[in-house]
Structures are given as structure tokens and as C-alpha cells.
Amino acid sequence: MKTISVINYKGGVGKTTITANLAAELAFRGKRILAIDLDPQASLTFSFFSVDEWRENFEALKTIKNWYDAFIDKDTDLNLKSLITHPTKVNLGKGCLDLVCSHLALINVDLELATRLIGGTERDLRNNFLRVHSRLRHGIESLGGYDYVLIDCPPNFNIVTKTAIAASDYLLVPTKPDYLSTLGIEQLEKHVGEFVKTYNRYVADSGSDEWGNIGAETLGILFTMIQIRNQQPIEAQQPYIEQVRKLGVPILKTYIRENKTIYAGAPEYGVPVVLQRVSGKTYEDVQAELEELTAEVIGKIST
Ligand SMILES: Nc1ncnc2c1ncn2[C@@H]1O[C@H](COP(=O)(O)OP(=O)(O)O)[C@@H](O)[C@H]1O
Numbered sequence: 001m002k003t004i005s006v007i008n009y010k011g012g013v014g015k016t017t018i019t020a021n022l023a024a025e026l027a028f029r030g031k032r033i034l035a036i037d038l039d040p041q042a043s044l045t046f047s048f049f050s051v052d053e054w055r056e057n058f059e060a061l062k063t064i065k066n067w068y069d070a071f072i073d074k075d076t077d078l079n080l081k082s083l084i085t086h087p088t089k090v091n092l093g094k095g096c097l098d099l100v101c102s103h104l105a106l107i108n109v110d111l112e113l114a115t116r117l118i119g120g121t122e123r124d125l126r127n128n129f130l131r132v133h134s135r136l137r138h139g140i141e142s143l144g145g146y147d148y149v150l151i152d153c154p155p156n157f158n159i160v161t162k163t164a165i166a167a168s169d170y171l172l173v174p175t176k177p178d179y180l181s182t183l184g185i186e187q188l189e190k191h192v193g194e195f196v197k198t199y200n201r202y203v204a205d206s207g208s209d210e211w212g213n214i215g216a217e218t219l220g221i222l223f224t225m226i227q228i229r230n231q232q233p234i235e236a237q238q239p240y241i242e243q244v245r246k247l248g249v250p251i252l253k254t255y256i257r258e259n260k261t262i263y264a265g266a267p268e269y270g271v272p273v274v275l276q277r278v279s280g281k282t283y284e285d286v287q288a289e290l291e292e293l294t295a296e297v298i299g300k301i302s303t
């Protein structure tokens with residue numbers, strides 16, 4: 001089982017769109033997928049369920065917030081399994097796509113988790129740091145039966161996001177080719193590196209077998225919302241792609257073109273673009289990119 005966080009500080013770069021399509025295509029290809037929505041905006045959740053369905057069936061007792069709450073309120077571990085939902089429209093093939101939904105009030109969880117980091121002695125501080133940040137990692141490890149766990153991260157570097165990084169084998173970083181988005185990548189890499197280093201230093205200092213080392217590897221930067229002309233990204237975007245290349249971070253070969261009509265207006269609700277049954281050259285090109293992305297991700301992980 002491999003865990004991949006789809007992450008970027010910036011909102012609106014395509015994290016949720018990529019998570020939903022990758023999850024759906026992997027499941028279509030026969031893989032067993034668990035998607036976890038960690039963003040309080042809950043866009044991934046609402047890609048698969050309507051707001052009404054969510055309210056009726058999941059809001060009270062079946063979201064990732066219940067899981068963090070159990071830890072904050074009672075210091076207990078809920079079984080992540082008890083929170084798993086099974087969207088039906090994307091589960092027609094051999095594989096499986098399960099989802100742990102988010103909750104709009106997940107936004108408060110970060111503040112509450114922060115109070116759990118406080119400790120009197122250096123040793124308390126260290127143990128609290130490891131206990132809080134390893135939480136999702138241990139929750140996911142206790143689940144069996146999935147090929148990939150995909151985590152849709154919120155656009156920040158708060159504690160919930162760090163629990164995702166600690167749980168991850170890989171990070172996939174969707175990015176728009178513009179100034180602010182590319183600037184953020186350097187910061188993200190730096191902060192992830194510092195977090196992993198601190199975590200592993202605490203693990204060593206603790207001298208305990210309870211914690212293992214972490215080390216999420218950047219699978220790649222994925223350029224999204226690329227404007228295409230003559231089958232090439234337009235010239236205005238090239239400097240930003242170059243700028244990222246200079247950082248020495250891996251860049252995926254696949255890029256995702258911008259198409260507002262297709263991405264905003266999927267005709268069948270609850271089904272990501274890649275699995276929509278729509279004909280037409282533009283639609284096929286867009287779907288081919290998403291299929292190519294899926295193949296590239298599988299290829300990079302299995303080698
Ligand atoms: N390749 C694309 N072309 C055009 N619009 C896109 C594309 N990918 C995503 N979008 C749209 O952009 C908005 C932000 O995408 P989203 O995946 O929610 O980003 P994030 O999760 O990073 O905030 C959404 O309205 C989505 O439909």
C-alpha cells in the first residue's frame with residue numbers, strides 16, 4: 001500500500017480535481033483506492049456526494065473530523081474503517097474507490113491539535129509532537145487491502161497537513177505555471193524537508209520503537225491548467241516551467257491543460273472527467289492526459 005498526498009500551499013491549482021480523477025482512473029484500472037479528504041472546503045467529498053447526501057448520511061458521524069475529535073476529546077483511536085464511505089457511481093469496475101469524507105468544521109481541528117502539542121518538559125514536547133503528527137500514519141497503517149491511499153490536502157501547512165505528510169510515501173504537487181504558484185514550490189520543499197528532519201530527530205531522541213522514521217518523496221510537480229497552442233504550452237508559461245526545473249525537483253512528463261468548460265461542467269454528477277462518457281476530440285484529449293498521468297504515477301511508484 002502506498003500513500004500519496006496531493007499537496008500545494010496554494011488553493012485553486014487543481015489538487016482536488018487531480019485527486020478525484022487519479023482515484024477514479026486507478027479504481028477503473030482495477031486498483032483498490034482509498035481517498036481521504038483533508039480539506040475543510042470538502043471539495044473532494046462533494047465531487048462524489050451531493051451536499052444533501054453528505055448531510056443526511058455522513059456529516060454527524062462519518063467524516064475525518066470525527067476521527068481527529070476522538071483523539072482531541074478522549075485521546076482514543078477511532079478505527080478509520082468505521083468512517084469509510086463507498087460512492088457508487090465510480091465503483092462500477094473491478095477495482096474500488098472508497099472515500100473518507102471531510103467536514104466544513106475541520107478548520108477548527110488545527111487549533112485544537114495545537115493545544116495537544118504543548119508539554120512541560122522537553123520530553124513531553126517531543127512525545128506530543130510525535131503522537132499528534134504520527135496519528136494519520138498509524139490510522140492508515142492499520143487499514144489493509146488498498147493499493148493506494150490518496151490524500152487531498154488543504155492549502156496550508158498546518159498540523160492536519162503535516163499529519164498527511166507524515167503518513168505519505170509520496171507527494172504529488174499540482175502547480176499552475178504562474179509566478180506565485182512556482183514561488184510556493186521552493187517553500188513547500190523547504191518546509192517538508194524541515195518537518196521530516198525534525199520528526200526523525202525526535203524519533204531518534206525518543207529511543208523508542210513506537211515511532212518509525214518518515215520520509216515522503218516528491219513524486220513530481222504536475223503542471224495543471226496549462227494553456228496549449230499547437231500542442232505546446234504557450235510561450236508565456238515557459239519561464240515558470242523553467243524556473244521550477246532549476247529547483248531540481250522532479251517534474252512529471254504529463255501536463256494537464258486548462259479547459260474550464262470540461263472541468264467545471266461535468267455532465268454526470270459524481271463522476272470525474274476521466275470516467276465521463278462523452279465523445280468529441282477535445283474531451284478525448286483531456287481524458288487522454290488524465291490517463292497518461294495515471295500511467296506515469298503508477299510507473300514512477302513501481303520502479
Ligand atoms: N485543468 C483545468 N482546467 C480548467 N479548470 C480547472 C482545471 N482543473 C481544475 N479546474 C477548476 O479550477 C477550480 C479549482 O480546482 P481544484 O481542483 O478545486 O483546486 P484546489 O483543490 O487546488 O483548490 C475548480 O473550479 C476546478 O473545476
Ligand SMILES: [Mg+2]
Pocket residue numbers: 015016017039043044152
Ligand atoms: Mg481542493
